[in-house]
Amino acid sequence: MAxxxxxxxxxxxxxxxxxxxxxxxxxxxxxxGLNEEIVRKISQKKQEPxxxxxxxxxxxxxxxxxxxxxxxxxxxxxxxxxAISYYSAPKKKDKYESLDEVDPELLETFNKLGISLDEQKxxxxxxxxxxxxxxxVATTFKETLAEKGIIFCSISEAIQEHxxxxxxxxxxxxxxxxxxxxxxxxxxxSDGSFCYIPKGVQCPMELSTYFRINQAGTGQFERTLVVxxxxxxxxYLEGCTAPSRDENQLHAAVVELIALDRAxxxxxxxxxxxxxxxQGKGGVFNFVTKRGICHNHSKISWTQVETGSAVTWKYPSCxxxxxxxxxxxxxxxxxxxxxxADTGTKxxxxxxxxxxxxxxxxxxxxxxxxxxxxxxxxxxxxTNARNFSQCDSLLMGNDCGAHTFPYIETQNNSAQxxxxxTTSKIGEDQIFYCNQRGIDTEKAIALIVNGFSKEVxxxxxxxxxxxxxxxxxxxxxxxxx
Amino acid sequence: xxxxxxxxxxxxxxxxxxxIDLDVKAGEVHAIMGPNGSGKSTLSSVIxxxxxxxxxxxSVLFGGEDIHEMSPEERAHRGIFLSFQYPVEIPGxxxxxxxxxxLNAQRKAAGEEDMPAAAMLKKIREKSSxxxxxxxxxxxxLNQGFSGGEKKRNxxxxxxMIEPKLAILDETDSGLDIDALKIVADxxxxxxxxxxxxxxxxxxxxxxxxxxxxxxxVLYNGKIVKSGTKELAKELEAKGYDWIKKEVAG
Numbered sequence: 001m002a003x004x005x006x007x008x009x010x011x012x013x014x015x016x017x018x019x020x021x022x023x024x025x026x027x028x029x030x031x032x033g034l035n036e037e038i039v040r041k042i043s044q045k046k047q048e049p050x051x052x053x054x055x056x057x058x059x060x061x062x063x064x065x066x067x068x069x070x071x072x073x074x075x076x077x078x079x080x081x082x083a084i085s086y087y088s089a090p091k092k093k094d095k096y097e098s099l100d101e102v103d104p105e106l107l108e109t110f111n112k113l114g115i116s117l118d119e120q121k122x123x124x125x126x127x128x129x130x131x132x133x134x135x136x137v138a139t140t141f142k143e144t145l146a147e148k149g150i151i152f153c154s155i156s157e158a159i160q161e162h163x164x165x166x167x168x169x170x171x172x173x174x175x176x177x178x179x180x181x182x183x184x185x186x187x188x189x190s191d192g193s194f195c196y197i198p199k200g201v202q203c204p205m206e207l208s209t210y211f212r213i214n215q216a217g218t219g220q221f222e223r224t225l226v227v228x229x230x231x232x233x234x235x236y237l238e239g240c241t242a243p244s245r246d247e248n249q250l251h252a253a254v255v256e257l258i259a260l261d262r263a264x265x266x267x268x269x270x271x272x273x274x275x276x277x278x279q280g281k282g283g284v285f286n287f288v289t290k291r292g293i294c295h296n297h298s299k300i301s302w303t304q305v306e307t308g309s310a311v312t313w314k315y316p317s318c319x320x321x322x323x324x325x326x327x328x329x330x331x332x333x334x335x336x337x338x339x340x341a342d343t344g345t346k347x348x349x350x351x352x353x354x355x356x357x358x359x360x361x362x363x364x365x366x367x368x369x370x371x372x373x374x375x376x377x378x379x380x381x382x383t384n385a386r387n388f389s390q391c392d393s394l395l396m397g398n399d400c401g402a403h404t405f406p407y408i409e410t411q412n413n414s415a416q417x418x419x420x421x422t423t424s425k426i427g428e429d430q431i432f433y434c435n436q437r438g439i440d441t442e443k444a445i446a447l448i449v450n451g452f453s454k455e456v457x458x459x460x461x462x463x464x465x466x467x468x469x470x471x472x473x474x475x476x477x478x479x480x481x
Numbered sequence: 482x483x484x485x486x487x488x489x490x491x492x493x494x495x496x497x498x499x500x501i502d503l504d505v506k507a508g509e510v511h512a513i514m515g516p517n518g519s520g521k522s523t524l525s526s527v528i529x530x531x532x533x534x535x536x537x538x539x540s541v542l543f544g545g546e547d548i549h550e551m552s553p554e555e556r557a558h559r560g561i562f563l564s565f566q567y568p569v570e571i572p573g574x575x576x577x578x579x580x581x582x583x584l585n586a587q588r589k590a591a592g593e594e595d596m597p598a599a600a601m602l603k604k605i606r607e608k609s610s611x612x613x614x615x616x617x618x619x620x621x622x623l624n625q626g627f628s629g630g631e632k633k634r635n636x637x638x639x640x641x642m643i644e645p646k647l648a649i650l651d652e653t654d655s656g657l658d659i660d661a662l663k664i665v666a667d668x669x670x671x672x673x674x675x676x677x678x679x680x681x682x683x684x685x686x687x688x689x690x691x692x693x694x695x696x697x698x699v700l701y702n703g704k705i706v707k708s709g710t711k712e713l714a715k716e717l718e719a720k721g722y723d724w725i726k727k728e729v730a731g
Binding site for chain 1: 530553569571574579582587643
C-alpha cells in the first residue's frame with residue numbers, strides 16, 4: 001500500500017515530537033484537497049497577477065476533466081489527489097539538531113558520495129549555522145550573471161519581476177492540457193526556476209539549482225522555464241546527486257525549454273529521489289513532463305541519469321520546429337529492487353534538415369522493470385530529417401525486466417531513421433575475470449556498468465559525471481550476490 | 482610456494498580432478514600438458530577460486546596458507562594470476578582503465594594508496610613496450626573485437642603490470658601465430674625472477690620451445706600420471722598422448 005501525504009505528515013510530526021520540536025511546527029499549511037478555492041489561494045499567497053491566477057484556474061478546470069494515464073508500463077496505487085495538501089509554508093523547521101539523529105544509512109551514502117559535513121547537514125535537514133563557502137560562492141555567482149544580463153531566479157520571483165517574459169513563454173511548449181500531470185502542475189505549481197539568457201550571450205558557468213540553496217524543499221510541483229534568446233548558450237544542471245529523502249510522494253514537475261534561432265541549451269539531470277525500500281514500500285512517484293522547442297539552427301540536448309524514484313514516467317522531448325535544428329537525448333536509467341521506470345524521449349521533426357540523436361542506456365537489477373519508450377516523428381514538411389537511435393539494456397540477475405517501445409512515424413520520404421537496440425547481461429564470467437585481477441564484485445559491477453554507460457556519462461559536465469558514476473555504483477550495491 | 486595435495490574437484494557433481502599432487506617452488510616453471518578434457522583448465526580455475534567448481538577433497542596451500550575459503554580476489558591479492566584461455570570482453574572499459582582499476586584494487590588490499598597517475602602511466606608505457614603494444618590498443622575496450630593474439634598479449638600485459646608471485650598461463654599459445662607466440666614467450670621470460678613461479682598449461686609442446694620448463698607433468702583423467710623434465714614434452718610431441726593413455730591403462 002502506498003502512503004498518503006497525510007500519513008507521511010503524521011509520521012513526520014510524531015518524529016518531530018520525539019525530538020521535542022512539536023511546538024515549532026509551522027501552521028502555514030493548507031487543508032488537504034484540491035478545488036478552485038485552493039488554486040486561488042496558492043496564487044494569492046504568491047501575490048501573483050490576475051493573468052497567472054486565471055491561467056492556473058484554466059489548468060485546474062482542464063485537469064478535472066482528465067484521467068490519469070494508464071498506458072505506461074508501470075503499476076502503482078494511484079495517489080488520492082484530494083488527500084494532498086497543495087501548499088505548505090516554505091519556512092520549515094530543521095528536523096534534527098545534530099547529525100547523530102540522522103538515519104545512519106543515509107549518512108553512509110553521503111560519505112560514499114564524498115559530501116562535506118556541512119552539506120550533509122543541509123541535505124539531511126540538520127540545523128546549520130552558516131555555510132560560509134556556499135554563501136560566498138552563490139553571491140559571486142549571482143554578480144557574474146547579472147553583469148551579462150542573465151536572469152536566474154525562482155519562478156515566483158520571475159512572475160513578479162519579469163511578468164512579460166513568463167507570460168510569453170509559460171505553457172508555450174507544454175500547454176496545461178498536454179497531459180494529466182502537466183495540467184495538475186500548471187494549476188498548483190509551488191515554485192521552480194526561471195532562466196533567461198539574452199541575445200548572443202554565452203552563459204559563462206553551468207547554471208545549477210544547487211546554488212539556490214534557499215529554494216530547497218519546493219520540489220513537489222516544480223516548474224522550470226529556460227529561455228535562450230537568439231545565438232545564446234546555456235548549460236543547466238538540475239538536481240543534486242545527494243539522496244534527498246523527500247517526504248513528498250508525488251512529484252509532478254514541468255520543464256519547458258525554448259531555444260530561439262541559433263541558441264543552444266544543454267540540460268542535464270541527475271535524479272536520485274527515494275526509490276522505496278528493498279521490499280518496494282514507499283518511494284517517490286516521479287511524473288515529469290519535459291519538453292523543449294528548437295527554432296532555426298538551434299540545439300537542445302537532454303542528458304539524464306535516473307537512479308531514484310519508485311515509479312518514473314518521463315520523456316524529455318524536442319520539437320524541432322526550426323530548419324537545421326538539432327535535438328539530442330542521452331539517458332541512463334537504473335532500476336533496482338522494485339523500482340519501475342518508463343522513460344524515453346520524443347523527437348518531433350517539423351523543420352527541414354533537422355537532426356536528432358537518441359542514446360538510451362537502461363540498467364535493471366533486482367525485481368525492477370525498466371522500459372524505454374521513444375517516438376521519432378517526421379512531419380511531411382521535414383525534408384531531409386535524420387534520426388539515429390540506440391537503446392541498450394543491461395540486465396543483472398534473472399528477476400528484472402527490460403523493455404523497448406520504439407515508435408517511428410514518418411510522413412516524408414527523404415527521412416532517414418535508424419534504430420539499434422541491444423540487450424546484454426552482466427555475466428558471471430565477467431565478474432570472475434575482474435575478481436581474478438583483484439577487483440571485488442561490487443567494484444567489478446561498477447566498472448562494467450560505467451563502461452556500458454560511458455557514451456552518456458561523457459555528455460555530462462565533468463564534476464557531475466564523477467558524482468553520477470559514484471551514484472550508479474551506490475544504486476546497484478548488493479544487486480548481484 | 483604452491484602445494485597441492487590430493488585435490489579432488491567437481492562441477493555439477495561430475496568429478497573432473499581426481500587427486501592432484503603438485504609442488505611448485507619459487508623460481509620454477511612447470512608445464513602441465515594433457516589431452517583435451519583431461520582437467521587442465523579445471524585445475525587453473527580451481528587454483529584461481531572459480532566458484533563453479535567444488536573442491537571435494539584435498540588442499541591447496543599458497544605461501545603456506547590454505548586458500549580453500551578465500552575468494553578469487555583474495556587469492557589475486559596474495560599473488561595468484563591467471564592468464565585466461567578465453568578472456569572476457571568488457572565494453573566501454575579501456576585496457577588502461579581496467580588495469581589501473583585492478584592495480585589499485587591490489588594496492589588497496591595491501592594497505593597502499595592508489596598509484597599516482599604519472600607513475601601509473603610510466604609503468605603502463607614500460608610494460609606495453611615490452612610486449613609490443615601500441616598506445617591505440619590501450620584505449621580500446623577490453624578484449625572487444627580483439628584478435629586471438631591481441632587477447633593473449635593483453636593477458637600477459639596485465640601480468641606484467643600486476644607482477645604476480647604465481648602466474649598460471651592457460652593455453653596462452655592457442656590462437657597465436659608464431660610471431661605472436663614469440664612476443665608472448667619473450668614477455669613471460671623477461672618477467673621471470675627467482676621469486677616468482679609460472680605454470681604453463683598447454684596442449685602442444687610448441688610453446689615450451691620458447692618458455693623452457695623445469696618440470697613437465699602429464700594430466701590425464703584428472704590425475705597427474707607422469708612427471709619429468711622438458712624431455713618428456715618432446716617425447717609427447719613425438720609419440721602423441723595415446724602412448725600415455727596406454728601406459729595408464731596398462
